[in-house]
Amino acid sequence: MLLNGMDPEDFALIGSLLEPVQLEAKTVLERPGEPISFVYFPDEGMLSVISRFETSRDVEVGVVGREGMSGTPLLLNDGRSTYATNVQVSGYAQRLPADVLTEALRTSRRLHDHLLRFVRAAEIQTASTASANGRAKLEERLARWLLMTHDRLSSDRLDVTHELLATMLACRRPGVTVTLHLIEGKGLIRSNRGHIIILDREGLEQAANGSYGLAESEYTRLLGQDFRARNSRRTAPVAASADSAEQG
Template sequence: MGEIRQDMVRNNLLRLMSADSFGRLRGDLEWVELPRAFELSRPNEACPYAYFPEAGIASIVAKSPEGQQTEIGVIGRDGMTPASLVLDAGHDPYSIFMQVQGEAYRIPYASLQALIHEDRDLHGLLARYAQALAVQSAYTALSNAVHHIDERLARWILMCHDRSDGNEISLTHEFLSIMLAVRRPSVTTALHMLEGKKLIYSERGVIIVRDRAALEAFAHDVYGECEKEYERLIGTRP
């Protein structure tokens, strides 16, 4: 691949950082494909690379000692991973992997860490993103505690749609049950309810957003606050 041009990348953080910051990163960036289930980082292990997704969707998943797990964050071309790098935390206890295949620019962890320490503007942008991701996790916890599965599913579909090209999202019922921490039959029932309201189509392994505005109206209280915070901290979402 030739020289990477900032005006041609799709990742929002790469696009919005200063030209000087991008120039410092550019020489260390490497384009890579990210197949489904690819692990971007493992729990409590140092990650060799940081990733700036161009396409696809990654999940941050927390797992209990007894094996219970749920998704606590979603990353697409709006962000980067791992955020622990920005916070100088070394590693975190979560699993981060691709739930929808895509591609990304990656940079060696040590290289980005050194650049963050040298470049105040770069550090500020990525630190604001780490805050936006923390807010997303907080609202996920709130939603899991107080909202019905139908609304939680609507929010999750909207968040994936925000990070996707077109209206199709490739996901299985089994994967949805893990992401929402519910049994598979509950996912099936919730999907049928959203289909009955003509908000989505659900086919084998694929969800198709049919009416985005109506889906947002249905989600109502459960969607939008962390998106507003991203706009405030970072700027226009991709």
């Protein structure tokens, strides 16, 4: 969506050098302290921005899908990533060499301003995540995460394990399992081994209890587009996820 929102003259600076690539879950796109080589504009799938406090203790601090891009430090004159960026849900994206983007930013202030608005939206999302982690109950946080993931996919099926959810939400796996059962018991989702199907989006928004929505509304204000899944569906088609990848 960021590419679609560019002025045609700005898009012309990078368009011919964009490379379509497939993304496989668990692929690492950026590592802490290492130079950023490529920027990814997802068309489908989801990236996770991960903070690591210590070995094997990861916490998700941001998610990126069709509304955004990786490599945002480049927009702030920093060529290295502080956090890891991993492919959380398989999909595909447009890939651009970092040096091409950097040169385009020097050429067009309008392009830079456009992408900086996404940086601001991502900052608000991170702050909302910190607020939810600090104050919301696990059921509310889990409902929020499911909604954020659903926003960024074309399917009502989310390929995710209990173990992954525990890592993303910085909690214990048994707590995730119990909470999923609670949400499923309300008819909001169907949880099977390795995936979750969204059945009632409006119900999930109520379950999130105010922890979801601010960052999404601010994205619309800043970039003039609403990327969210707008349908409130009671039944859900099941779509297979991508199974091939470009390692980047």
